Structure formats: C-alpha cells, structure tokens
Amino acid sequence: MAEQRVLVVGGGLAGLAAAMKLAELGIPVDLMSLTPVKRSHSVCAQGGINSVNELTRQQGDSEYLHFDDTVYGGDFLQHQPPVKEMADWAPRIIDLMDRLGVPFNRTPEGFRDQRRFGGTLYKRTAFAGATTGQQLLYALDEQVRRWHAGGMIAIYEGWDFLSPVLDDDGRCRGAIAQNLVSMEIRSFPADAVILATGGCGLIYGRSTMSMACTGSAASRCSKAGVKYANGEFIQVHPTAIPGADKLRLMSESARGEGGRVWVPRKPQDSREPGEISEGERYYFLEERYPKYGNLVPRDIATREIFNVCVNEGLSVEADRQCVYLDLTHISREELDRKLGGILHIYEKFQGVDPREEPMKIFPAVHYSMGGMWADYERTVEGGLVLGSPRNHQTNVPGLYAIGECDYQYHGGNRLGANSLLSCIFTGLFVAPSVQNMMGSLSSSAHDEKYDTLHRGQRAVRQLEHDNLLKREGGRENPYVIHQELGDVMTKAATVVRDNDQLKDAIEKVNELGERIENCSLSDTGNWTNQNVMFTKALRDMFPIAKAILQGALARDECRGAHYKPKFTMPGVEADDPAERRRQAEAWCDAFEEKNRKWLKTTIASFDKEGEPTLSYEEVDTSIIPPRPRLYGLVGAEVIEEVWKGRQANRNGSANGQSEPAPATAAATS
Amino acid sequence: MIAPAHDHHDQPSSFEVRVLRQAGPGEPSHWERHQITYEPNLNVISVLQKIAAQATTADGKDTTPVAWDCNCLEEVCGACTMLVNGQTRQACSALVDKLLADDPSGIELAPMSKFPVLRDLVVDRARMFRALERVHAWIEVDGYGDRGAGPRESQEGQEFRYPLSECMTCGCCVEACPQYAKVELTKHVDETDEQFEKRQEQAYDESFLGAAAISQAMLFNEHPTGHMNAGERLEALMAPGGLQVCGNAQNCVSVCPKEIPLTTSIAKAGRQTTWHAFKRLFDR
Numbered sequence: 001m002a003e004q005r006v007l008v009v010g011g012g013l014a015g016l017a018a019a020m021k022l023a024e025l026g027i028p029v030d031l032m033s034l035t036p037v038k039r040s041h042s043v044c045a046q047g048g049i050n051s052v053n054e055l056t057r058q059q060g061d062s063e064y065l066h067f068d069d070t071v072y073g074g075d076f077l078q079h080q081p082p083v084k085e086m087a088d089w090a091p092r093i094i095d096l097m098d099r100l101g102v103p104f105n106r107t108p109e110g111f112r113d114q115r116r117f118g119g120t121l122y123k124r125t126a127f128a129g130a131t132t133g134q135q136l137l138y139a140l141d142e143q144v145r146r147w148h149a150g151g152m153i154a155i156y157e158g159w160d161f162l163s164p165v166l167d168d169d170g171r172c173r174g175a176i177a178q179n180l181v182s183m184e185i186r187s188f189p190a191d192a193v194i195l196a197t198g199g200c201g202l203i204y205g206r207s208t209m210s211m212a213c214t215g216s217a218a219s220r221c222s223k224a225g226v227k228y229a230n231g232e233f234i235q236v237h238p239t240a241i242p243g244a245d246k247l248r249l250m251s252e253s254a255r256g257e258g259g260r261v262w263v264p265r266k267p268q269d270s271r272e273p274g275e276i277s278e279g280e281r282y283y284f285l286e287e288r289y290p291k292y293g294n295l296v297p298r299d300i301a302t303r304e305i306f307n308v309c310v311n312e313g314l315s316v317e318a319d320r321q322c323v324y325l326d327l328t329h330i331s332r333e334e335l336d337r338k339l340g341g342i343l344h345i346y347e348k349f350q351g352v353d354p355r356e357e358p359m360k361i362f363p364a365v366h367y368s369m370g371g372m373w374a375d376y377e378r379t380v381e382g383g384l385v386l387g388s389p390r391n392h393q394t395n396v397p398g399l400y401a402i403g404e405c406d407y408q409y410h411g412g413n414r415l416g417a418n419s420l421l422s423c424i425f426t427g428l429f430v431a432p433s434v435q436n437m438m439g440s441l442s443s444s445a446h447d448e449k450y451d452t453l454h455r456g457q458r459a460v461r462q463l464e465h466d467n468l469l470k471r472e473g474g475r476e477n478p479y480v481i482h483q484e485l486g487d488v489m490t491k492a493a494t495v496v497r498d499n500d501q502l503k504d505a506i507e508k509v510n511e512l513g514e515r516i517e518n519c520s521l522s523d524t525g526n527w528t529n530q531n532v533m534f535t536k537a538l539r540d541m542f543p544i545a546k547a548i549l550q551g552a553l554a555r556d557e558c559r560g561a562h563y564k565p566k567f568t569m570p571g572v573e574a575d576d577p578a579e580r581r582r583q584a585e586a587w588c589d590a591f592e593e594k595n596r597k598w599l600k601t602t603i604a605s606f607d608k609e610g611e612p613t614l615s616y617e618e619v620d621t622s623i624i625p626p627r628p629r630l631y632g633l634v635g636a637e638v639i640e641e642v643w644k645g646r647q648a649n650r651n652g653s654a655n656g657q658s659e660p661a662p663a664t665a666a667a668t669s
Numbered sequence: 670m671i672a673p674a675h676d677h678h679d680q681p682s683s684f685e686v687r688v689l690r691q692a693g694p695g696e697p698s699h700w701e702r703h704q705i706t707y708e709p710n711l712n713v714i715s716v717l718q719k720i721a722a723q724a725t726t727a728d729g730k731d732t733t734p735v736a737w738d739c740n741c742l743e744e745v746c747g748a749c750t751m752l753v754n755g756q757t758r759q760a761c762s763a764l765v766d767k768l769l770a771d772d773p774s775g776i777e778l779a780p781m782s783k784f785p786v787l788r789d790l791v792v793d794r795a796r797m798f799r800a801l802e803r804v805h806a807w808i809e810v811d812g813y814g815d816r817g818a819g820p821r822e823s824q825e826g827q828e829f830r831y832p833l834s835e836c837m838t839c840g841c842c843v844e845a846c847p848q849y850a851k852v853e854l855t856k857h858v859d860e861t862d863e864q865f866e867k868r869q870e871q872a873y874d875e876s877f878l879g880a881a882a883i884s885q886a887m888l889f890n891e892h893p894t895g896h897m898n899a900g901e902r903l904e905a906l907m908a909p910g911g912l913q914v915c916g917n918a919q920n921c922v923s924v925c926p927k928e929i930p931l932t933t934s935i936a937k938a939g940r941q942t943t944w945h946a947f948k949r950l951f952d953r
Contacts, residue, residue: 101892243742480722522724
C-alpha cells in the first residue's frame with residue numbers, strides 16, 4: 001500500500017489547525033487554498049475568542065455555563081454534544097494559542113486580559129487588540145510553515161477545489177482542483193478530504209466576508225451528494241460600515257469595551273452628535289434589555305437596529321439607514337490599546353476619527369451558521385467520543401467538514417467570539433478522527449488501482465472547463481448577474497423574512513440561474529483567467545442560495561437569525577395581572593408547540609443539477625432543555641415566571657417516572 | 670491618512686484609469702485606458718470591479734477584465750498590494766476621492782516591480798513567505814497537547830510584539846527598498862513544476878531577506894519561548910542575503926501600511942547579530 005495522505009481544503013483557522021495537528025500525529029498533509037493561507041478570511045475576525053477562565057470561574061462561571069450561553073444564544077437549534085465538547089476544550093485551546101506566541105492583551109500583572117462579548121454576562125473573551133483572528137491565524141500559519149519546512153505538509157496555494165473524487169462505493173478518495181494561475185486541472189488523491197472552506201457571504205453580493213467566501217466548495221460537495229444543513233440561518237452582524245465594494249465589520253468588541261448604540265430621539269436631528277444631550281438620546285438596546293444592554297446576542301441587536309431605523313423612522317440620516325455606535329466617552333489611550341485595529345479601519349475608510357465622533361453603522365451579512373451536514377459520536381455523559389471516525393464526517397465517507405463550512409456549533413445564531421473557538425476546536429478535534437478512519441482502510445488512494453478513477457474524474461472537469469471557455473455565450477455578464485443575485489438575497493433572506501417575498505426571490509433566483517448559462521466570458525484565455533473562475537464560483541452559488549431561500553420559506557417560525565413577522569409569538573400586553581398571566585400561559589403554549597414543530601435541523605439534499613430537496617432532523621437537546629429566549633426583555637418577566645413554574649411541575653412529576661419527560665412535552669392542562 | 674469624503678460637488682462625472690497590463694510572465698506590458706463613471710466613496714477595488722463589468726476600454730474596444738489579487742478588502746490580508754499612482758499600497762484602502770483630489774488627471778495602476786508578474790496586477794510573492802521559513806519565524810513548541818498557559822508577559826512586552834505581529838506580508842516594505850532586487854526565473858521547457866519551484870527557492874534563498882522577515886525574526890526572538898531558538902534566526906540573518914544587505918535607506922518604515930517600526934527591528938537585529946558573532950567567536 002502506498003503512503004496514506006490527507007487533503008485539507010482551506011487555509012483559515014480550521015484548516016491550519018487540522019493540518020498542524022495531523023502533521024503532529026505523523027500523517028502527511030496536502031494543504032490547498034485559494035489564497036496564500038496567511039491571507040485567509042480568518043484575518044478579518046476582530047474581537048476575540050471565548051472560554052471560561054480563572055476570573056469568571058470565581059464568579060460562578062464554568063464550561064457548562066459557556067455551553068449553556070452558546071445553545072441559548074443559538075436558540076437551541078444545535079445538537080448539544082458537540083457544543084458541550086467545544087466549551088470543555090475552550091480553556092485548553094486558548095492556553096495552546098498562548099504558547100504558540102499569540103500576543104494576547106495583558107493585565108498589568110501579565111495575565112491574559114478578557115472582555116465581555118454578546119449573549120453572556122461573563123468576561124470570557126481573550127483578545128489581541130482588535131485583530132484577534134489575524135493573530136490566531138498567523139500563529140497557526142507559522143506552525144504550518146514549520147511543518148512545511150520539515151516536509152510533513154505540502155502547500156498548494158492558488159488552487160480552487162472543483163469536486164471531491166468518489167469511488168463506486170461512494171467513498172471519497174481525493175479531489176480535483178484547478179490552479180488559478182496556470183489553469184492546470186489535476187487530481188489530488190487523498191484518503192481523507194477535510195473541507196475547511198468557510199462561509200458563503202458572497203451569495204449576498206456585499207457582506208463582511210472576504211472575496212474568497214463564495215461557498216462554492218460546499219456547493220460542489222453538495223452536488224456530489226453531501227447534505228447541507230440549516231442554510232437559512234445566516235448571521236447579520238449588527239454593526240458594519242456600508243461600502244461600495246464591501247460592508248466592513250465593526251467588531252462587537254467595541255460594545256464589549258463599553259461602546260453604546262443610540263439614535264437621537266428626535267427623528268433625523270440635524271445637530272452634531274456631541275450637541276445632543278443624554279436625555280435626547282435613545283439608547284434603545286440598554287432601555288429594552290437592561291440586563292445585557294448593548295451586548296444582547298447579534299440577532300436581537302440587529303433586529304432592534306433594523307426596527308429603530310425602518311419601523312420607528314429614527315435612522316440618524318434621512319437618506320441612509322444608520323445608527324450611532326459611540327466610543328467617545330472612553331479614553332483615547334485605552335481605545336488605542338484595545339481597539340486600535342478597528343478604529344484604523346473606520347478612520348481609513350470613512351475619514352472620521354471614531355475617538356472624536358460616534359461611528360455610523362448598520363447591520364450586514366456576516367456568518368453562515370448553516371453548512372455541510374457533519375456527524376458526531378456522543379458519549380454517555382453528553383460529550384463527543386475522542387477519535388471517533390464519525391466526528392465531523394459528512395454523509396460521504398472520507399469527506400469531512402470543519403470550521404464555518406460545517407453546521408454544528410452555532411444553531412440559529414452564533415455568539416460573538418465563538419467562531420474562532422469552533423474553527424480551532426474542530427481543526428484540532430477532527431485530526432484523531434481522521435487518523436482512526438484511515439487506520440481502518442486497507443488501501444491508499446495513491447495505490448495504482450485508483451489511477452483510472454482519478455484520471456476519469458479529472459477528464460470530466462477538464463471537459464467542463466474547456467466547454468465553458470469555448471461556449472458561444474449570450475450577452476449575459478457574470479458580474480451583473482452576481483450583483484442581481486446579491487440584491488435578491490439581501491432583500492429576501494436577511495433580517496426580516498416574508499413568505500411572499502421568499503417565493504418571489506426563489507423565482508428570480510431560478511431565472512438568474514438559467515441566465516448564468518448564457519454568460520459570455522470576456523476572457524477566453526487559459527492563463528490566470530479570473531473571469532472563468534469567477535463564473536464557475538458564481539454558477540455554484542445557486543444551489544446554496546436556493547437551499548437558503550427554500551429553507552427560509554418552509555420554516556414558518558422565528559428562531560435565532562430567522563425572523564418572520566407573520567409567525568411571531570403572541571404578545572403579552574395586558575395591564576391586568578390575571579389577564580397578563582393568561583397571556584403568558586398562551587405564550588408558553590405557543591412556544592412549546594413551535595418547538596414541537598420546528599426544533600429541527602433543516603437538511604437540503606441536492607440532485608446533480610443542484611436543485612435542493614428539504615427534510616428535517618431531530619435536534620439532540622437532551623442536556624439543556626430549550627427555554628424561552630428573552631434575555632431579560634423589559635415586560636417579559638411574567639413569561640419567565642410561568643415557564644419556571646412549568647419546569648418545576650415537570651421536574652416534580654418526572655421524578656416519579658422511570659424516564660425523564662421529553663424536553664418539549666406539553667405541560668398545559 | 671484621513672480622506673475628506675464629504676464634498677463631491679466639484680467631482681467630474683467620470684474619470685480615467687490607466688492600467689499597466691501584461692498577459693503573462695516575460696510578456697511585454699502596455700498601458701490600457703478605462704473611463705469610469707464617478708460615484709462618491711469608491712476605492713480602487715470597486716474601480717477594478719467596474720472595469721471587469723464594463724469589459725470595454727475607454728476607446729470602446731472589447732477587453733478582458735484586468736487580473737488583480739484581493740481578499741479581505743479592509744487592509745488586513747495584504748493581498749491587494751499594487752502601485753497606485755506610483756506608490757506601493759493596498760488597493761482596498763486607496764480611496765478614489767482622495768486620489769482624484771491629489772491628481773485630477775486620473776488614476777494609474779501598475780503591478781509591484783520587485784516580484785515576477787503573473788498577469789496584469791497579480792504578482793508572485795512566494796519569496797516573502799520563503800524568507801519567513803529562512804528565519805524560522807515560528808515558536809518551537811513541544812507539541813499541541815495541553816501544557817497550560819504560555820509564559821506570563823508584561824504589557825510592555827505585548828505592546829512591543831503586537832505591532833510586529835501585525836505584519837501581513839504585503840510587500841510594501843520590500844517594494845520600496847533599493848536593496849531588494851527583483852528575482853525572476855523563467856521555467857525551462859523540460860522542467861516540471863516541482864523542479865522549477867526548487868530552483869526558484871534556491872534563488873530566493875541567496876537573495877535579500879527584506880525588512881518584513883528581519884522584523885519577524887525579532888518578533889520571535891523577543892518571545893520567551895522563541896528566544897530559546899534565537900541563535901538559529903540570527904544565523905539566518907548573518908548568512909548571505911541577510912541583514913548586511915540592508916543599506917539603511919529607511920524607505921521600508923515610511924511605506925508600511927501598518928506603521929510597523931521596521932527600522933527599529935533592523936537596528937535591534939544588528940545589535941543581536943553583533944553579540945551573536947562575538948559569542949560565536951569566543952565559543953570556538
């Protein structure tokens with residue numbers, strides 16, 4: 001048998017963590033990336049990385065509470081065992097990154113400093129200025145370079161993943177990829193392929209994501225049979241600066257360090273912000289959520305900002321939606337030390353000093369909670385079995401998904417500073433699983449008997465490429481179609497969703513999907529042809545775009561980032577206490593009913609043309625029972641009371657039974 | 670540094686962009702003119718996107734989209750470095766309003782001159798990543814198992830390392846460096862990709878490291894664990910193509926988009942290598 005190798009696709013945090021851990025285990029790795037790995041999208045992550053730490057522990061925090069905050073923040077849509085495992089690993093992961101030399105900010109005594117992030121009351125977030133993602137990525141990049149120098153990791157930068165190679169039994173034996181400079185198409189035999197290819201923000205045209213985040217790799221896997229889960233759960237970050245080419249993120253850490261979001265109470269007050277007194281300012285997040293303040297989870301902050309601008313007409317500017325994100329009350333010295341990176345971005349791109357003047361921000365598409373379906377094996381205690389070949393394996397044997405391109409950790413809404421954690425965690429955690437899976441194989445994908453398979457699959461991709469170059473196209477322009485796709489998706493499938501609008505969007509996306517087949521390439525050459533590579537990526541945005549829209553259309557409820565005003569929960573508005581209580585009971589009934597119906601993973605399976613069909617999967621909520629997600633909203637206290645009463649009754653009656661009652665069992669009389 | 674992006678009343682309805690194009694390595698280059706409709710708040714990236722969508726030159730001729738490199742579009746990945754009006758910088762943070770205010774005749778875009786051009790504005794900066802390997806720009810940890818936290822560090826220590834660690838290997842410093850000469854090899858007909866890459870690496874290894882790699886050596890020498898292997902890095906700095914090539918022109922520090930104190934790093938490297946040479950002399 002020839003030597004076994006692993007192909008890692010994607011050189012962000014997840015891909016690099018997997019590559020270095022596999023190398024440590026003695027497994028040779030081929031690492032493939034669109035860009036030089038040091039330029040991967042992980043560099044854009046700003047705020048920090050979460051874990052319980054010595055200080056929060058003394059305030060009662062624990063791995064379990066980090067786990068609880070994460071599933072509560074995700075509106076209980078995650079399978080709980082992977083999340084529990086991740087929270088358990090978190091402190092060790094930050095220690096490791098510390099040892100690798102990440103310049104985390106320090107306290108005067110020399111300990112790692114922490115700040116608070118959204119959706120928690122603890123200061124769990126370690127950070128390196130406001131460029132934490134960049135710093136973590138560089139540390140992993142350096143380790144991978146070390147293994148590269150030692151010959152254990154071969155790096156293929158500037159290669160685009162075209163498809164997985166599946167044998168007759170449906171097992172993945174490698175991948176076909178294309179060089180972005182020479183346009184060469186070749187096969188990469190591998191005994192396991194790990195996809196770490198990030199999010200799909202470019203489907204929305206402009207987002208906070210980088211230009212490489214097209215989602216095309218996931219889409220190309222979906223056409224080969226990999227399922228795509230929870231596509232409709234797209235995070236819209238509350239605070240970004242609008243731009244013609246990109247919506248640039250303004251980190252949640254700005255609020256973590258004390259930044260306040262507000263609008264003038266008087267609509268479009270024309271005075272300078274500094275001239276508007278405290279009483280004339282509407283700090284709407286602080287007023288509505290006094291417990292969490294500006295650090296409510298992102299889905300909630302985004303909806304509130306959207307609401308204050310669109311429904312209440314309180315946008316700071318008349319012709320452009322935006323609210324103030326105000327840091328001017330914090331000292332310059334502290335701002336520069338903790339938030340320098342993002343202040344530079346605002347300054348460079350807006351030409352305004354945010355230390356002097358409040359920033360103007362608006363929500364923007366930011367993160368894909370959904371992604372390729374991936375398996376896990378749980379322990380009796382509710383964690384994951386270390387080294388189980390099933391962990392992070394997709395439904396195609398030998399094909400794994402980690403990082404943002406999987407769907408496991410963030411449910412309906414991701415908490416800030418949990419993505420860097422989930423990326424590094426999955427990268428490290430998948431390595432022994434892949435090692436054990438490969439140990440069970442009796443051959444190597446480099447064995448001669450697979451040559452025909454690889455040659456054949458390569459030839460298919462080559463023919464596709466040649467045909468695309470030769471095609472007598474119509475006059476459709478791929479860049480224009482991309483813009484139209486982005487407009488349709490942004491209008492129909494971001495903050496507020498409506499079934500009529502979604503149906504309309506599905507039709508439009510279908511039309512655009514047909515028009516893309518009539519694209520004429522303005523470049524038909526075979527050297528560094530970005531035109532043809534973009535057209536391929538654009539074509540492959542359609543399966544995922546359709547999965548997002550269809551998933552959103554089918555899901556008639558509100559959960560996390562998925563919000564449909566026509567399917568909101570009943571109000572609790574009565575003044576009379578008895579009536580109020582009755583309304584809260586009705587609310588809780590509706591909540592239980594909604595969970596019975598919709599506490600399920602959306603799973604899209606695709607045909608060869610990329611047309612999705614939906615099915616649903618039960619969610620493992622066996623550790624923490626789902627509960628109303630209110631974050632101390634003013635006026636909703638009665639709901640919490642009623643819910644707690646029901647839980648107490650249920651626990652009381654469950655004690656007498658041999659089995660605990662299912663979490664979503666009806667408790668109404 | 671700060672662009673006054675507010676006054677647009679005296680802006681033209683369109684402006685000219687001249688791009689230095691080159692079909693591939695070793696091919697001749699030529700200027701191509703494009704006319705772009707003015708909008709407020711454009712940057713050079715959105716100009717290049719418009720050129721790609723237009724697909725015609727200012728003379729109305731069909732043309733291929735200009736090839737260029739980019740990813741993050743917020744000046745943190747380093748990909749989109751090019752010469753904008755002759756200055757080395759990132760295209761994403763080059764704002765059109767500011768550029769036109771400085772030079773109303775239009776905008777000129779050219780590839781970096783110190784690296785082999787792959788096509789148009791895309792260059793091959795593999796030499797810079799190779800330089801990081803030469804200076805062992807990493808921490809030699811025992812392994813990735815749990816061994817508790819890293820070493821405690823003072824705020825001063827962190828504040829020294831963090832700016833150095835913001836280097837995104839964009840290449841501005843070496844583009845501006847008079848001592849950093851272009852290394853460009855041509856692939857032989859009978860050569861495989863791997864053989865060509867090997868030959869390139871050898872050529873890179875004999876050429877100047879450049880400010881970015883020197884500064885990274887200092888970053889890791891300053892870390893308590895990294896310090897244990899400081900000697901290896903200093904040996905690399907003392908080898909041919911090392912620190913002694915620096916002519917102290919100080920261009921590097923003035924063009925660094927992250928304002929990294931590169932000349933301070935170079936001076937530090939000078940002191941450390943001197944001590945290292947002494948030590949080596951007496952250890953014999």
